[in-house]
């Protein structure tokens with residue numbers, strides 16, 4: 001049975017909690033959660049922390065060469081869902097993920113799949129820039145070295161340069177590659193983290209509020225970069241800033257209490273939301 005959240009709310013008084021729990025799985029997301037050319041496909045994803053369910057039957061595609069933003073009030077599950085996409089939740093005790101998440105048609109939760117190379121294919125940039133306590137060069141060279149991606153120092157040098165170039169940082173650091181990454185400004189550190197992610201040839205880049213620790217100028221530079229990166233990668237970004245979602249993404253997904261309420265073209269979500277909860281959020285009535 002397909003029912004909307006509104007209908008669900010009307011029905012709750014008449015249903016037992018067991019019936020309600022089973023109905024929650026068939027709750028429909030408003031809008032088309034599929035992408036024409038998907039890189040990742042997520043179907044009926046549930047996430048629990050112990051006995052508490054944080055994500056309820058979410059289905060969403062991340063398409064090739066698109067930026068998908070995930071928005072919603074604090075605690076709605078955006079980061080939890082994002083972390084499912086490269087199995088970062090594996091590192092959290094008591095966290096359990098069910099459903100199907102595929103990268104290029106392969107189940108990423110398959111027991112035989114090694115999460116270490118997966119996290120190179122699906123890289124992650126965190127809220128707070130977190131360069132290693134090493135030189136700028138080593139920050140970028142570390143991943144390719146442990147994944148055995150280059151055969152010589154010259155090749156590694158080239159990869160470090162091209163990754164810094166793609167992250168828009170090369171010109172600013174080319175004369176001080178041996179200096180500590182932690183000595184860069186916050187915005188530069190975040191671009192260094194992006195270069196580090198790019199260096200191991202990802203297909204998808206996950207970004208969890210990547211600009212929340214940055215000033216408006218550094219934020220604008222990262223937003224421009226995200227738009228450029230889209231030419232080569234699929235990007236999923238969690239953001240608290242609706243303006244940022246509107247600026248950087250082609251599709252937007254609105255989460256509420258662990259449900260994916262609505263997904264659609266970013267322009268449509270912000271100008272003509274179909275669900276009352278989406279409308280309430282984007283018009284500032286809550287969140």
Ligand SMILES: Nc1ncnc2c1ncn2[C@@H]1O[C@H](COP(=O)(O)OP(=O)(O)OP(=O)(O)O)[C@@H](O)[C@H]1O
Pocket residue numbers: 049054072073074075076077078079080081092
């Ligand atoms: N490690 C954890 N252990 C237990 N519960 C957790 C853990 N991480 C998140 N949660 C819970 O899961 C739910 C979703 O949290 P999550 O951080 O994914 O939301 P969010 O939308 O990203 O929030 P925010 O915008 O505040 O970062 C919340 O109820 C939160 O308390």
